[in-house]
Amino acid sequence: MVKSLDKMVKLAQVNHLPLWEMILEDDIAERQVTREDSLEKMLGMYQVMKEANRDYNGDLRSASGLVGNDGEKLQQARGRGEMLCGDFMGRVMEIAVKMGESNACMRRVVAAPTAGASGVLPAVFLPMQDRFGLSDEKMLEALYVAGGVGEVIANRAFISGALGGCQSEIGSASAMAAAGAVALRDGDPEEVIHAAAMALKNLIGLVCDPVGGLVEVPCVKRNVIGAVNALAAADMALAGIRSQIPPDEVIDVIRDVGERMPAALRETGEGGLAATPTGQEIQRRI
Amino acid sequence: MNVFDIVGPVMVGPSSSHTAGAVRIGYLARRMMGEDIRQAVIGLHGSFLATGTGHGTDKALVAGLLGLMPDDLRIPDSFSLAEEAGLEFQFEPANLTGAHPNTVQLNLTGDSGESLEIVGSSLGGGRVSINGIDGLPVSFQGDFPTLVVHNEDKPGQVRDTAAMLSDYHVNIAALQLSRDVRGGYAVMVVECDQEIPVNGREWLKQRDGIWKVTYLSLEEEHG
Numbered sequence: 001m002v003k004s005l006d007k008m009v010k011l012a013q014v015n016h017l018p019l020w021e022m023i024l025e026d027d028i029a030e031r032q033v034t035r036e037d038s039l040e041k042m043l044g045m046y047q048v049m050k051e052a053n054r055d056y057n058g059d060l061r062s063a064s065g066l067v068g069n070d071g072e073k074l075q076q077a078r079g080r081g082e083m084l085c086g087d088f089m090g091r092v093m094e095i096a097v098k099m100g101e102s103n104a105c106m107r108r109v110v111a112a113p114t115a116g117a118s119g120v121l122p123a124v125f126l127p128m129q130d131r132f133g134l135s136d137e138k139m140l141e142a143l144y145v146a147g148g149v150g151e152v153i154a155n156r157a158f159i160s161g162a163l164g165g166c167q168s169e170i171g172s173a174s175a176m177a178a179a180g181a182v183a184l185r186d187g188d189p190e191e192v193i194h195a196a197a198m199a200l201k202n203l204i205g206l207v208c209d210p211v212g213g214l215v216e217v218p219c220v221k222r223n224v225i226g227a228v229n230a231l232a233a234a235d236m237a238l239a240g241i242r243s244q245i246p247p248d249e250v251i252d253v254i255r256d257v258g259e260r261m262p263a264a265l266r267e268t269g270e271g272g273l274a275a276t277p278t279g280q281e282i283q284r285r286i
Numbered sequence: 287m288n289v290f291d292i293v294g295p296v297m298v299g300p301s302s303s304h305t306a307g308a309v310r311i312g313y314l315a316r317r318m319m320g321e322d323i324r325q326a327v328i329g330l331h332g333s334f335l336a337t338g339t340g341h342g343t344d345k346a347l348v349a350g351l352l353g354l355m356p357d358d359l360r361i362p363d364s365f366s367l368a369e370e371a372g373l374e375f376q377f378e379p380a381n382l383t384g385a386h387p388n389t390v391q392l393n394l395t396g397d398s399g400e401s402l403e404i405v406g407s408s409l410g411g412g413r414v415s416i417n418g419i420d421g422l423p424v425s426f427q428g429d430f431p432t433l434v435v436h437n438e439d440k441p442g443q444v445r446d447t448a449a450m451l452s453d454y455h456v457n458i459a460a461l462q463l464s465r466d467v468r469g470g471y472a473v474m475v476v477e478c479d480q481e482i483p484v485n486g487r488e489w490l491k492q493r494d495g496i497w498k499v500t501y502l503s504l505e506e507e508h509g
Contacts, residue, residue: 147293151288
């Protein structure tokens, strides 16, 4: 697979293919499947995202009891028209929390790129589909673009909190969602990769500090910042703003910062929020 | 890696390594057992031991041993499913020197009284590696149709296996051999590019010195 966003854009241009289609072609070659097989599998992923949102249950609690019902609270606040961020962004936040909670409560999600960050893509894509009246086929274009960007990040840096901190989980998901959002607005490939770069830049250095080592606190709420940040980055890119540091170099920073990050801040539950007096007390309790 | 390693897998939360990977290890072990499992002693190592309960690693492993896949919504209920299915299980701490932090050692007994020991590690993103079978080191991820042949360590075993595969036009992607002592208990792991027909596997089982043949089919897994 392509190890560079810049090369990915150039390859698409040389082959006169839209970015999403080049990533689809790559999957067809890589897994030796038909075009229909690949599209069907991706549609399956999108269906699961929709089902996970539809089947959200605000009565569920995680095994530790720390997580549950917050998606319900956001839904109600949005229903009352109270969201400072407006209804569209309110729905984005609501879905991000709902997906994060569903994951913590052992419901079915799509890891994208990880289970802990599984709320970001649906939180951005589901409200966009409704707002712009997009077909499922169009949504698949965003998922391929998101997947392609994620592959480059996985190749050049990390997509797990244990290796690179939260910047490589929520950060990667945010970059993927930003790229997909631009694709849904028919942005050009340059805008796609700069949206990804700007989303990633905003989350450089974010540590992985889960309380008790569980994918609950602060993971659920970090899905919100991943999704909101993705839309902000997409808007900037579509407005013509570019990352002054080229996208591939930004990804290399994720690797560099991840490698310098102490182990205590990489999913061990020994630093950050996990190491606070309250975090420690919760850990003893569970 | 492909695009569905990034957008995917579909899984039951909360953790791709501690939940989805754990189900998959259990599932692969069940497939290698080749029959329902009656008893399981589950040795948890490293991070599986330290944070496994909060991630549902225990429920996930039992779910896999029952043949459930990582996206099955019944995973949280696996303990009661095990009781219904007559699978007895117990957990214990395991200290496996040099093993990956997310590792489990499964000592299994099947319906027929057959026993099998599997060591598996969860590598992240739901991907796993089987690192040991019956005390012998192996390394495969279950990404290919995989034939596991337990055999007496003597000449001709690899030839018979390769001949069978050749007869059915199956190409070998990777082949690993290990044994406990010269002339003792050997395990052959053959990862293939194509599925191996049941007739070929049955033929192999009848060969002299072949003790057990188990098979991981990707077709069945997706079906």
